[in-house]
Every structure is written in structure tokens, then in C-alpha cells.
Amino acid sequence: MKKYGVIGTGAIGGYYGGKLARSGQEVHFLLHRDYDYVKEHGLQVDSCDGSFHLDHVNAYHSTADMPQCDVVLVCLKTTNNHLLKELLPPLLAPHTIVVLIQNGIGVEADVQQMFPDTAIVAGLAFICSAKTEPGRVSHQCYGSINLGNYSCKDEARLHALLDDFHNAGVEAAMVSYDEARWKKAVWNMPFNGMTVALNTQTDLLLQNPSTRKLIRDLMMEVVHAAQHLGVSNVDESFAEKMIEMTDQMTPYSPSMKLDYDFHRPMEIHYLYSRPLEIVHNAGFRAPKLEMLEAMLRFVNAGE
Amino acid sequence: MKKYGVIGTGAIGGYYGGKLARSGQEVHFLLHRDYDYVKEHGLQVDSCDGSFHLDHVNAYHSTADMPQCDVVLVCLKTTNNHLLKELLPPLLAPHTIVVLIQNGIGVEADVQQMFPDTAIVAGLAFICSAKTEPGRVSHQCYGSINLGNYSCKDEARLHALLDDFHNAGVEAAMVSYDEARWKKAVWNMPFNGMTVALNTQTDLLLQNPSTRKLIRDLMMEVVHAAQHLGVSNVDESFAEKMIEMTDQMTPYSPSMKLDYDFHRPMEIHYLYSRPLEIVHNAGFRAPKLEMLEAMLRFVNAGE
Numbered sequence: 001m002k003k004y005g006v007i008g009t010g011a012i013g014g015y016y017g018g019k020l021a022r023s024g025q026e027v028h029f030l031l032h033r034d035y036d037y038v039k040e041h042g043l044q045v046d047s048c049d050g051s052f053h054l055d056h057v058n059a060y061h062s063t064a065d066m067p068q069c070d071v072v073l074v075c076l077k078t079t080n081n082h083l084l085k086e087l088l089p090p091l092l093a094p095h096t097i098v099v100l101i102q103n104g105i106g107v108e109a110d111v112q113q114m115f116p117d118t119a120i121v122a123g124l125a126f127i128c129s130a131k132t133e134p135g136r137v138s139h140q141c142y143g144s145i146n147l148g149n150y151s152c153k154d155e156a157r158l159h160a161l162l163d164d165f166h167n168a169g170v171e172a173a174m175v176s177y178d179e180a181r182w183k184k185a186v187w188n189m190p191f192n193g194m195t196v197a198l199n200t201q202t203d204l205l206l207q208n209p210s211t212r213k214l215i216r217d218l219m220m221e222v223v224h225a226a227q228h229l230g231v232s233n234v235d236e237s238f239a240e241k242m243i244e245m246t247d248q249m250t251p252y253s254p255s256m257k258l259d260y261d262f263h264r265p266m267e268i269h270y271l272y273s274r275p276l277e278i279v280h281n282a283g284f285r286a287p288k289l290e291m292l293e294a295m296l297r298f299v300n301a302g303e
Numbered sequence: 304m305k306k307y308g309v310i311g312t313g314a315i316g317g318y319y320g321g322k323l324a325r326s327g328q329e330v331h332f333l334l335h336r337d338y339d340y341v342k343e344h345g346l347q348v349d350s351c352d353g354s355f356h357l358d359h360v361n362a363y364h365s366t367a368d369m370p371q372c373d374v375v376l377v378c379l380k381t382t383n384n385h386l387l388k389e390l391l392p393p394l395l396a397p398h399t400i401v402v403l404i405q406n407g408i409g410v411e412a413d414v415q416q417m418f419p420d421t422a423i424v425a426g427l428a429f430i431c432s433a434k435t436e437p438g439r440v441s442h443q444c445y446g447s448i449n450l451g452n453y454s455c456k457d458e459a460r461l462h463a464l465l466d467d468f469h470n471a472g473v474e475a476a477m478v479s480y481d482e483a484r485w486k487k488a489v490w491n492m493p494f495n496g497m498t499v500a501l502n503t504q505t506d507l508l509l510q511n512p513s514t515r516k517l518i519r520d521l522m523m524e525v526v527h528a529a530q531h532l533g534v535s536n537v538d539e540s541f542a543e544k545m546i547e548m549t550d551q552m553t554p555y556s557p558s559m560k561l562d563y564d565f566h567r568p569m570e571i572h573y574l575y576s577r578p579l580e581i582v583h584n585a586g587f588r589a590p591k592l593e594m595l596e597a598m599l600r601f602v603n604a605g606e
Contacts (some may be wrong), residue, residue: 001316197500198601217594287590291520297513298501 002164005069005091007084009034009043009059011129013075014137016145017026018045018168021054021167028058028066028088029040035061039136047139049169068093069163073123074100079265083115092118097152097161099123101145103255104189106271106278108150119152120156121161124180143172148177168200182226182234185275187242190218192256192271193292196299199260203251206243216243221286225275227282240281249255263303268296304329305467308372309395310387312337312346314432316378317440319448319473321348324357326471331361331369332535333390334400337365340363349435352472371396374464377403378411381410382568398454400464402426406491406558408484409581411453424457424464427483439510448473451480452606472586477548485529485537488578490545493521495559495574496595500564500601506554512598517591519546524589529576531587566606571599 004027006017013029015281031038043054071089074084081102088098091117101123108120108265124147128140145165152158158174163202165172194205194215205211219272227235246252259266272293279286307330309320316332324330334341346357362367372394377387384405391401397420403410404426411423427449432442448468455461460478468475497508497518508514522542529537551557562569575596582589 077424198598200601204602208601209603210597214594214597217590281350287520288594291517293589294513294517298503298508298511301511301513302503 002065002160004028004074005063005066005072007063007091008071008075008080009038010131011173012045012125013128014083014131014220015045015047015100015127015129015139015143016073016125016165017050018043019168019170020053021057022100025164025168026058028060028069029062030063030144032061034134035059037263041135042065043119044136045130046136046140047143048141048142049139063087063090066091068083069096069287070157070220071104071164072096072098073221074102074111076102076103077259077265078104078267078270079290081107081110083269084111088115088118093104093156095119095157096120097154097157099147099161100283101125102270103267104274105185106274107270108177110274110295112151119154120150120157122148122153122177122181124148124184125171126176139156143170145172146175146180147172148175148180150177159219177233178226178229178231179233180224182222182229182231183238185226186222186234186239187217187246188254189222189269189275189289189292191246191252191298192254192267195254195257196260196266197292197295201251201253201257202249206247209225212243218292219243221289225284225286225289229282233271260299260303266296267295268300304348305373305463305474306376307331308366308369309333309561310366310375310390310394311378311380311383312341313378313434314440315428315430316376317346317434318350318380318432318442318446319356319376319404319428319431319468319471320346321357321440322471323467324360325355326467328471329361331363333363333366333373333429335364337437338362344438345474347439348442349436349439349448351444352442352446362494366390369394372399373460374467375401377401377405379412380562380568381404381405381407381570381573384410384573385414387414390546391418391421392531398422398457398460400424400457400460402450402464404428405573408488409574409575411480413480413577422457422460424455424461424479425451425453425484426525427451427487446473449478449483450475451478451483453480468597477605479535481529481532482536483536485525485532485534486541488529488574489522489525489537489542490549491557491574492525492592492595493518494549494555495503495557495570496599497521498532498557498560499563499569500598501597504560505549505552505584509550510549515546521595522590523545524592528582528587528589528592531584532585554564563602563606569599571596571603575599 009029039059055083099121130139309316312332342362401422436470
């Protein structure tokens with residue numbers, strides 16, 4: 001049995017942390033607004049794969065009270081990542097693995113700079129879930145997680161982590177770090193921003209021939225940027241596959257569109273500014289993605 | 304005295320045609336919705352330079368009833384330019400000059416294709432005016448017109464046209480055709496589309512550092528496209544001047560934003576698609592302008 005820490009017990013942290021706790025791991029949850037409720041009533045996970053309730057949750061209001069952990073799952077929105085410098089230290093032992101289950105590109109590099117000696121792993125969640133009320137997570141579909149190794153030198157611990165996910169009933173696999181982050185960006189960068197900029201959903205963007213072409217152009221800018229950076233297996237055919245896949249989806253509002261609709265901070269920095277900075281520093285221009293970033297900055301300022 | 308025809312008696316046609324009529328020219332006005340009103344009550348021009356009323360207006364409901372004219376002022380929105388093939392022929396004599404007082408790039412070439420032997424001149428109006436009610440034009444400020452010779456071989460007639468404007472109290476000057484159209488595009492292409500895409504006005508776009516940079520980027524794409532086409536005197540310093548000028552203006556909604564606000568057709572074709580087609584055919588790409596066009600097509604489809 002290992003000690004797990006979960007920073008941010010929402011739709012993602014509540015689900016993966018909840019599954020691990022149910023499977024018998026010792027999981028310590030950091031909560032903010034829901035602390036009192038969960039301390040008293042526990043955590044409910046309504047899931048398409050079988051609902052369950054955790055009666056006794058190791059709930060904390062401050063990481064200062066939490067123990068050092070073997071694995072920390074960071075499930076904050078990246079708009080709160082500046083808090084990690086204060087939040088993480090009490091949980092870190094020399095052998096701790098920090099898994100960033102977050103959106104965007106550049107999060108691992110920036111957290112590594114805060115904690116140069118910590119083993120960092122990217123977590124790419126493929127899941128539809130939402131926190132519907134205090135202490136209650138609704139898991140609608142999917143649920144797998146891919147792990148991309150950023151700086152963990154201990155392969156054995158990584159495989160033990162995979163085993164823990166499997167034992168908890170979570171599909172998990174190791175993937176190439178750069179490839180996974182950039183493949184996710186091929187979908188994320190066009191659709192998150194465009195649904196906000198035009199206040200629409202994925203289906204309408206693909207039905208209109210002008211924006212369908214624009215979505216493809218934006219995807220190709222991500223593909224060519226990734227290729228310029230030397231990331232392997234990100235090519236034009238992958239972008240085509242992403243468009244076909246989205247054609248098959250029900251009308252969808254990406255996370256940034258939901259943030260916009262509910263007047264929450266948008267993850268512009270790690271979804272646009274940081275990747276564009278990395279790309280520019282490598283001498284590559286992505287003019288349409290730049291334009292989208294500027295428009296999102298304008299929309300965000302008006303919020 | 305010359306015979307003038309005015310196709311489209313709105314904010315522009317009502318003002319310039321009205322000024323010419325008041326100065327003693329024989330002016331024939333095509334009207335649509337306002338025909339009955341103007342036939343009975345005449346035309347009122349409320350103007351910062353002195354208001355006036357035309358009691359008896361040569362008003363027509365169809366160009367079939369209009370005489371051949373020495374000069375025809377086309378003051379339609381370009382979204383109606385497909386009608387010109389039917390509307391213009393009754394007014395055209397071999398010596399007729401057609402002045403297109405319209406927005407965008409490519410209108411002269413397209414009208415020339417409909418009427419290969421007709422002398423065509425571009426009219427670039429610098430004016431704030433609006434049709435406020437039937438038969439009533441409100442002219443708030445400016446009012447000058449620049450003429451760019453597209454295909455008129457008779458210089459003497461062009462100078463006589465300038466004289467008529469001057470005698471009517473309208474500032475008018477001959478300018479280089481390509482230069483004038485592209486200089487206007489340096490302002491028009493960024494501001495018309497961006498105020499619609501972000502549902503805002505000129506001042507807020509320039510106050511936000513991200514969109515201020517984007518406006519400059521879009522202007523530079525127009526400048527570099529014009530330079531690629533060999534248009535002279537359109538350079539980066541002109542774009543900077545346009546930004547400084549707009550900084551000094553009161554918060555402004557360009558014509559496309561007004562069309563959007565009042566659910567009228569937007570001039571996407573001649574403000575974006577045609578110039579971008581010309582630019583692409585010359586082997587130049589303007590990715591941010593392309594993106595703006597696609598977003599406007601999406602917005603327009605939702606209207």
C-alpha cells in the first residue's frame with residue numbers, strides 16, 4: 001500500500017483519488033470549499049462504471065497537515081499553478097512522484113523549476129466527469145489515463161504506479177511525454193479557443209465550411225510546430241483523424257468553453273501562451289494560433 | 304450642366320447627390336423603400352456644413368425610367384452589386400463615367416467585367432453620415448471624396464467631375480487608384496472584422512495590449528500584401544499612422560459592425576474574400592486575415 005496525495009479534489013482528483021482509495025490505497029485529499037462537507041459526509045462518486053461512496057475520507061484544508069506521500073496527483077486548474085510552490089513541499093519526500101493531471105504544454109517544465117529534484121510525470125486524462133455538488137463527482141464516460149514520464153528516473157516506481165491504477169479499475173498506460181502532450185494540443189488548441197471566440201460548440205465549427213477549414217489550419221499549425229520541435233509521431237494524418245473523431249462526437253463544449261460559460265478563469269497561459277512561447281523560441285511562427293491567443297486575451301479581459 | 308444618376312439614395316448617395324443637385328446639376332435618384340416619400344416630400348440633408356432641403360427630386364423606382372447620364376454614382380452596399388448588371392444599362396451612354404463609391408477591393412474589376420467598355424472610377428468617401436428616416440440624411444462630419452481612375456481615358460471629363468464636386472461644396476481630389484484602395488484596406492480590413500468578431504469598438508481593441516498588437520499584425524499583412532502586388536506608397540509607417548489616428552478617434556463602430564448590429568448583410572466578399580483571392584493569386588499568404596474572414600463567415604451564417 002502506498003500513500004497518495006490529491007491536490008484539488010474536483011472532477012478529476014475526486015475520481016482518480018476516489019478509485020485509488022476504494023481499492024485500498026491510503027489517499028489524502030486536499031479540499032477547499034468542500035472540506036467541511038466531505039469531512040462529515042465523505043465522498044460520493046456517481047460513475048458509469050459503478051457508483052461508490054467513501055465514508056471516511058482523509059480530508060485536509062491545508063497541505064501543512066498532510067503527510068509526505070509516495071505519489072501526489074496534482075488536479076488543480078493550471079490557473080492555480082502559482083500556488084504549488086506553497087502547497088507541495090509538505091507532501092514531498094525524496095522518492096515522491098508528482099503527477100500533473102492538467103491541461104496544456106509547459107506545466108512540467110515550470111513545476112520542475114520550482115522543485116528541481118522532484119520526479120515529475122504528466123498525466124493525460126481521457127475522461128468526462130464533473131463535480132455536480134459538494135462532495136459529489138459525476139463520471140459520465142471514458143476514464144483512462146496516460147502517463148508521460150518527464151523526469152522520473154525510477155522506472156520500477158512508475159510501473160508500480162501503473163499497477164495501482166489497474167488495481168483500482170483505471171485503464172492506464174505509459175506514453176512518450178512530448179508526443180502525448182503535443183497530440184493532445186492538436187485537438188485542444190483549435191477547439192478550446194475557437195468555441196470561446198465564436199461562442200459555439202465543436203459540431204457547428206465543423207459544419208460551417210469556413211471554420212472547418214480554419215480548424216484544420218489551426219491543427220496543422222500545431223502539427224508543424226511539434227514537428228519543428230522534433231516531436232515524433234505527430235503528423236497531418238493525426239490531425240485528420242482528430243477531425244473525423246470530432247465529427248462523430250455529440251456537440252461538445254471543451255473545458256475552456258465551460259470555464260467561459262461559468263465565468264471561471266480560462267487556462268489561456270498553458271493552453272496558448274506557454275506553447276507559443278516554446279514554439280517562437282524555437283524559431284517557428286504559428287500566426288493563426290497567435291491570433292486566437294490575442295482574441296482570448298481580449299475576451300478574458302472583458303470577463 | 305451635366306446629368307447625374309445616383310444608384311442607391313442612402314447616407315452616401317443622398318449626401319453627394321443632394322449636394323450636386325443643390326448646386327444646380329440635373330440629378331436623377333434611384334430609390335427603393337423611400338421612393339413614395341421622397342417623390343412627395345423631397346429630400347432633407349441635415350449637415351454640419353449647413354442643412355438643406357430639395358423640394359423637387361427626380362425620383363425613380365426603376366432605372367428603366369431613368370435617362371442616360373454623364374456620370375453615375377453607384378452608392379449601393381456591395382452586397383447588392385450583383386444587381387448592377389440589370390440596373391446600370393439604361394443609364395449608360397458611350398461617354399458615361401461610373402463612379403463606384405463603395406467599400407473594399409475588387410469592385411471595379413468585377414463591374415468592368417459586366418461592362419467592358421464603360422469608364423469606371425473608384426470613389427473613396429471620407430464621411431460620417433447616416434440615413435436617419437425616409438428621405439432624411441444626417442451628415443455629421445467630414446465629407447471629402449477621393450477619385451481613383453480605374454479605366455476612364457478621358458482626363459478632361461474627370462477634371463470636369465472634380466469641378467462639379469468643388470462647385471457643390473465637396474472636397475474632391477484625384478488619387479492613385481491602387482494606392483487609395485489599398486490604403487483604405489489597411490484600416491478597413493483589421494477594424495471592420497475585428498469589431499464584429501469580438502463584438503466591440505475600435506477604442507477597446509486598441510486599449511487591450513493583445514488585440515492592439517493583433518490589429519497591427521493584421522495591418523502589416525495588408526501592407527505586405529499591397530507591396531507584394533506592387534502598390535506604391537503603402538508602407539509600415541502608414542499603418543502606424545492609422546493606429547495613431549484611431550487612438551485619437553472617439554469609440555467607433557465601422558460599417559460592418561453597424562451592419563452586424565442591425566442584422567444587415569455584411570460586406571465580407573469585397574472587404575475580405577476578393578482582396579484575399581487577389582493576394583493568393585499573386586502567391587502571397589495573409590494567415591491572420593484569412594482567419595478573420597473564416598470567423599466572419601461563421602458569424603454571418605449564424606445571423
